[in-house]
Amino acid sequence: MPSDKPRRFTFLLLDRFTMLPFTAAIEPLRLANRAAGRTLYGWRLVGPGQDHATCSNGARVVLDASIEVETPAERDDVVIVCGGTDIARTATRPVLNWLRKQARGGATMGGVCTGAWVLAEAGLLDGRKATIHWENHDGFAEAFPQVDLYRSVFVNDGNRLTAAGGTSSIDLMLHLIAEAHGDALATEVADQMLHTAIRTDQDRQRLSIPTRIGVRHPRLAAVIARMESNLEEPISPARLAADAGMSTRQLERLFRRYLNRSPKRYYMETRLARARNLLMQTEMPIIEIALASGFSSPSHFSKCYRAFYGSTPYRERGTGAAASA
Incomplete structure (x- = not known):
């Protein structure tokens, strides 16, 4: 049975994160609330150190909190790491420690675009299935051989979620919406986004x-x-x-x-x-x-x-x- 309590998503916006995967992840949640006529999902934006995060195109996004301030996760929360360019540099000790703390609290941990790299650096993908943007695939495979890496659009491995980047975040979120609230709602959200072909975890990232x-x-x-x-x-x-x-x-x-x-x-x-x-x-x-x-x-x-x-x-x-x- 679907829970009456809104599910909370925490988006960790790392320096020079890619905007498209982030917006493609948060918009389906907003549209699901609108289509359902009630609040199914809530969200907050956090980052390391400052009151804003700068994405790779130079735009700034205001944050709700810094990870330096106590922001504990609840068991049903989902933490999504939003990565982008030069991802290894953003895997700092404070970021890794914060992610490990959220995981210990029982949160589902996820990453979009290159966010999987930081999750792997934190040891949160050891022995788990995951995906990352095709451009980073070879480097990731060499750096983290303990992760079962796929080339699919997204991977749902229980309490570990990864999406490859670009519009793949839409497909991951539609998958989660369908799991929690049914295919009809997910289809309605996709229709609102003009997302005419919903992909599954069996679809590959790159064009044929x-x-x-x-x-x-x-x-x-x-x-x-x-x-x-x-x-x-x-x-x-x-x-x-x-x-x-x-x-x-x-x-x-x-x-x-x-x-x-x-x-x-x-x-x-x-x-x-x-x-x-x-x-x-x-x-x-x-x-x-x-x-x-x-x-x-x-x-x-x-x-x-x-x-x-x-x-x-x-x-x-x-x-x-x-x-x-």
């Missing part, structure tokens, strides 16, 4: 390969999917072609026709993109990043990286650190 590359060619999509699944140990073009039922020459023509590059070049660019994510999001040594991205040596990796990005991995990491200081 044909949509991403702008080409609907089943064999080309299949080859690219194999490339993306084998970045650490690249498969030769000859093997990719044979497994796709074509000759190496046919594979070359296919890539040239639709992507204006060779299979080898496309594979290299995909591996370099993964390396750059690891470089900017983790503290992994350069040699480990090189190996994780399919390069046999740091020197070869550095040469390829510089040719593509115009900077060496060492310099890029230094520039990123300076920019976030």
Whole structure:
């Protein structure tokens, strides 16, 4: 039976949090109250240290309280960590201690966008299922191997909730509304938001390969999917072609026709993109990043990286650190 007591959500807004996942999480709660004609949900906004939080687009949001002030959670509360850019920097000791305290009080703990990173840093996702924005997936997997990481839009693992970012917060909240108050209310909220396709925890974050590359060619999509699944140990073009039922020459023509590059070049660019994510999001040594991205040596990796990005991995990491200081 649904409870008559409003369920309270506490949104922890970290520095440079991403606005879209936050607003996509709080608006379904407001609309659920409106559609139901009564207060089903309440919320408050908290942050570390100041009376406002600044999001990644520069806008400021006024907070209800600071985490330095006692803000204890109740057992039915939900705490949502709203993350954004340079997320590792925001996982400070006061933030981690506050989150652990809320969890000990019995609150359901959640994260949207990169919020899962801070939950994992606090040890609150150990042995649990979770998701994070696809751009942070590789770095998260390397940093927190104890977390069962998924590429889905959102994950509901009991009292641990994570959504990948963007509009995925809408789908997570609609899921919670439907669980507590029925599908009809969740559908009415989705209709108000013009959210015409409600996604489930089985839906993946990224667009399909044909949509991403702008080409609907089943064999080309299949080859690219194999490339993306084998970045650490690249498969030769000859093997990719044979497994796709074509000759190496046919594979070359296919890539040239639709992507204006060779299979080898496309594979290299995909591996370099993964390396750059690891470089900017983790503290992994350069040699480990090189190996994780399919390069046999740091020197070869550095040469390829510089040719593509115009900077060496060492310099890029230094520039990123300076920019976030």
